[in-house]
Each structure stands twice: as structure tokens, then as C-alpha cells.
Amino acid sequence: MPIAMSGDISQTAAVELHDIVRKFGGRTVLEGITLRVERGELFGLLGPSGSGKTTLIKLITGIDKADGGTVRLLGEPMPKLAMLHRFGYMAQSDALYGELTAKENLLFFASLYGLSGSRRLARIEAAMAVVGLQDHLNKQVAAYSGGMKRRLSLAIALLHEPELLVLDEPTVGIDPVLRQSIWKELLALREKGTTILLTTHVMDEADKCDRIALIREGRLTAVDSPEALKAKSGTTNIEDAFIALGGGGRS
Template identity: 65%
Template structure:
């Protein structure tokens, strides 16, 4: 597990609220993520995970509350060069090749010439796409598009990496390889925030935020959550904590 100073904060959210119409998606959510930490957001569909990370990245705005990334109030356009973001839906140019997509986004991140070419080759190799960079993205499978999106998010070696369901549609062997690389990045100081539905992925995180109906029901290490609930798995712990929350609400 990465050891960081408790005063070294990468992302801080305080009482963040977001509603769409009459539906409250985030309800006074507060969270602190430390630099160099591999932090997992775990919750069912509709729990607010994606909305939360969009607000972290400045893609969406909170209706109330405060969001700071690396000490800077969000959203701020200049922060684009300091974090990498991989959305749940792939935002790629289908008519361009994989290499052309990477070159386009790399230039947006400020990479030029030799540095850009080097990072294209390095990240493409990481996600096992090197042989396919010359093909149009329209010909890629769903899993290949996810891998290309991940490579693009990694291109500029960001201080913070925000990944929304990064391994959906990726085969188990490559998924394991990607997680090994995430651990290497974390040990080298990159802060990684990842949403996942896969329980064995959740257990690999330094800490987890379990979110349900827009509120955190637990924030702790995987071992701490298991110990607190007496559960044998994170899935069982989530169910136990959800039932306790419902019981408390009824009381």
C-alpha cells in the first residue's frame, strides 16, 4: 500500500450536491483522496460514481459544495495538463487511426514531436495496441476502443488519473496487466481514482469509497471495511452497510 502524508491532498470534496431535475444524484458528498493513492469508487449503477468523477475533473459542475484538485478550485481549464480522464463512454474519432487519435489528444495535452511519439509507443505497448495503431478506430472492437481511451489518458503522464470503468470489455489477462501498471504508477506518485463494479479490482485499491444513492456509506481500506462489517468479501460488506443505512433511515 502507498504511504502518503495525511496533509498531502490530491482531491478534496466538501458537501458536494448535484441534482438533475427533481432527482438528487449526489447528496452532500465529502471525500479526501491523498496524493499517490489508488482510490476506488464502488457502487451500483445510478449511485453517483460517474457524476462524482465528472465533477472532480471539471466536466460537470456541482450545484453546491466545494471541489479542489491539487489545491486548485475546480473547474479550471489549466488543470487539463495535470490530470488524465477516461470516460465510461469512449470519446474517439472513428474516421481517424488509433495513432492519429493519440497524436491529436497528445497535442492538446501539450506534447510535441519526439516526446509525443515516445509516449504514443509506450502507452500503446502497455495496452497491447501497438500493432493496430495504423487502423481506423471504426474497425476496432469495443475492448480495443477502451484500451485506446486508456492509452490516451496516460499519454501526458498526469499527476492524477481519473478512470471510469476502465477495464470493461477487456480480457482478463490484459486487465491484470493494466492493474499491474496502475500499481506501478501509484508507487511512483501518480494519484489514481477508478470506478469499478469488479470486486477483485476493488480489493486491489489502497482505499475504497462505497457510494449508495449519492452518499458515502463507507470510506476505508478494503481490509478496514471487511473488519468493520465482519464480512468475508467487499460485496458482502457493501450489502451489510447498505442494510444498516436503510435501517438507520427508517429509524
């Protein structure tokens, strides 16, 4: 379902960005980003390291504030603390308490989301099952491997069954078998109506998205479905399409 980078935004979208600019010192990291993510979409942000993906995610989730332009999340202007309960966020760097067990981490974040009683315990069990960590619930997080920490971070993002999942490189450091399992769950969540916005530099993951935005040096070079981007660029895979549509070169 091709949707232009700008245009009619009369209906409330999951994410709406208009003319976003972000600078650090004298350097412009994001320039003129206008983008709309529809509710129920699995939307990918594809680009090399340093392209501005993580900065954009921080603006969307309200962790950072743009120097120019507007950000709306589920119809609300960002940043806004009250939105914490409505989206799940998995950062590129794991924000976990190493001295606590996985269960203690999950209980802490569940309390932030307002979960309690039997529902809290049921959601902890369900989220850990998704990432295959049920048997490590009582292990101290400091003893987790890097891949296990990524999986726990994803479980925390899923904990409160949010309307919108925002995932920054969710499968980095995860083995291929589990990566396949996690993608199966993400696709199932999308089928149930959850909106998913994720960043990746893995081409086969981008191919699984409904639409992808190609980002290069802080600018969007194209936004469309994977098939449409391949057709538009006259290529047969996303990697070649990315290069042909302005994503090539040094990162």
C-alpha cells in the same frame, strides 16, 4: 491508512470534495459528499450502476458543476480549464474519432496536452505498449472492437504522464488476461507516485485499492481500506462488506 470522510484538510490532497450536492431537475443525484483522496493513493469508488459514481467523476474533472459544495483538484478549485494538463481522464463512454487511425487520435490528444517532437512519439509508443495495441497503431478506430476502444482510451489518459489518473470503469469490456496486465501497470504507476482514482463495480478490483468509498443512491456509506471495511462489517469479502455497510438492495 484509514482516513475519515471529513476532517483535517490542511495539507493539499489530490482530490478534496466538501458537502457536494448535484441535482438534475427535481432529483438529487449526489447529496452531502465529503471526501479526500491523498496524493499517491490508488482510490476506488465502488457502487452499482446509477449510484452516482460517474456524476461524481464529472464534477471532479470539471466536466460538470456541483449545485452545492466545493471541488478541489490538486489544490485548485474546479472547474478550471488550465488543469487539463495535470490529470488524465478516461470516460465511461469512449471519446474517440472513429474516422481517424489510433495514431491520429493519439497525435491529436498529444497536441492538447502540449506534447511534441520525439517526446510525443515516445509517449505514444509507451502508452500503446501498456494497453497492448502497438500492432494496431495505424488501424482506423472505427474498425476497433469495443475492448480495443477501451484500451485506446486508457492509452490517451496515460499519454502525458499525469499527476492524477481519473478512470471511469476502465476495464469494462476488456478480457481477463489484459485486465490483469492493465492492473499490473496501474499498480506500478501508483508505486511511482501517480495518484489513481477509479470507479468500478468489480469487487476484486476494489480489493486492489488502498482505500475505497462505497456509494449508494448518491451518498457515501463508508470510506476505508478494503481490509478495514471487511473487519468493520465482520465479513470476509468486499461484496459482503458493501451489502453490510449499506450498499445492498436494488440499484
